[in-house]
Amino acid sequence: MSQHHFNFSYELFADWNQLSESDQTLVHQALSAMEKAYAPYSNFKVGASVLLETGQVICGSNQENLAFPSGLCAERVALNYVGANFPGVTIDTLCVVARGELMPDEQLLSPCGGCRQVMLESENRQEPPIRVILVNQDQRTMIVHRVKDLLPFGFGK
Numbered sequence: 001m002s003q004h005h006f007n008f009s010y011e012l013f014a015d016w017n018q019l020s021e022s023d024q025t026l027v028h029q030a031l032s033a034m035e036k037a038y039a040p041y042s043n044f045k046v047g048a049s050v051l052l053e054t055g056q057v058i059c060g061s062n063q064e065n066l067a068f069p070s071g072l073c074a075e076r077v078a079l080n081y082v083g084a085n086f087p088g089v090t091i092d093t094l095c096v097v098a099r100g101e102l103m104p105d106e107q108l109l110s111p112c113g114g115c116r117q118v119m120l121e122s123e124n125r126q127e128p129p130i131r132v133i134l135v136n137q138d139q140r141t142m143i144v145h146r147v148k149d150l151l152p153f154g155f156g157k
């Protein structure tokens with residue numbers, strides 16, 4: 001038997017207005033994307049903004065469906081759009097924001113497992129890691145330096 005450890009570092013800010021100007025812009029874009037969420041079943045609205053190496057920003061929001069499994073998370077709406085329309089373009093940062101009672105305020109916002117798997121596949125397709133900015137409902141903000149940190153032992157190469 002051998003013992004192994006996994007640890008990673010992340011940044012925590014009390015409020016997203018402490019972020020750099022460009023990161024704050026990304027948060028603003030995710031917040032306005034969140035307003036376009038279609039979430040009548042969960043009342044949990046999520047917005048995602050993706051900054052590409054070209055400077056373009058692609059946004060997405062969760063889109064639910066009465067046939068529940070047919071809905072899709074904000075992160076996957078945005079990342080799949082990037083894959084479909086900007087193949088081969090490197091992703092710099094993904095920012096996620098959310099509003100709703102589904103998650104307690106004191107719990108840090110964190111992408112679901114399915115989205116992490118999709119995020120990981122995006123990261124594995126490019127050389128640099130993807131930064132992830134997660135903005136909590138109480139404004140606390142976490143910056144993770146690479147998707148791999150959010151999904152150790154993720155399925156993939």
Ligand code: THU
Binds near residue numbers: 039046110111112115
């Ligand atoms: N949701 C996201 O958009 N992203 C996540 O990472 C977790 C959950 C959405 C899916 C569904 O529309 C609602 O939030 C409640 O689960």
